[in-house]
Amino acid sequence: MKTGVFAAVLAAFVTGFGASGHAQEVGPVTNLPIPRFVSIKSSEGNVRRGPSLSHRIDWVYTRKDLPLIITAEYGHWRRVEDRDGQGGWVHYSLLSGVRTVLVESEAATMHSLPDKGAPEVAILKRGVVARIDECARDWCRVHKAGNSGWVEKADLWGVTPGEIIE
Structure with missing residues (x-):
């Protein structure tokens, strides 16, 4: 961009x-x-x-x-x-x-909670498009292929840092 x-x-x-x-x-x-x-x-x-x-x-x-x-x-x-x-x-x-996002990192980990220590739900590869459910300050809850979970905003394009989506 x-x-x-x-x-x-x-x-x-x-x-x-x-x-x-x-x-x-x-x-x-x-x-x-x-x-x-x-x-x-x-x-x-x-x-x-x-x-x-x-x-x-x-x-x-x-x-x-x-x-x-x-x-x-x-x-x-x-x-x-x-x-x-x-x-x-x-x-x-x-x-x-x-609202959707595009995964920019090689692999973005989808967690059950907006915390790096939370259990992993799935791994999203570069180029995957996922639908946004909501976004907090540094994390977005996304939905893809029957899986929902939290991904760090730094791994995504389609949402700005600090943007809140409810």
Whole structure:
């Protein structure tokens, strides 16, 4: 992800204010915070160069539930970026407010409680996408393939440090 966008997301989530120190920006269409995390709703979603069907398709997301960041809104279109900072315009109907995370570490241990000493539930490998149930300051309770447990935020992309999700 591009450093500037990540810094803005981090500042917005942790402090409730944008990088400029002003109240966090909201989208002109939804009145929801910008930037914000979402996920791709379907197993196929076109990413376009601009916010309309007449713009060229640059690529297609083919991974359902992949976490993305919305960085702009225009009508029924949302500008998104993925973990690698690649972005484009996606129709809002392809996006979900359901929060997911992508495992960034080689292997993330899922524990029964938000404690490194708690029993292990599963090991999530790099690239696994899991649904967020809730997040505390340093841990997120996630769900994947019938398993639920707590994973350290440092191992995940799709949630900011210190962000609380209930």
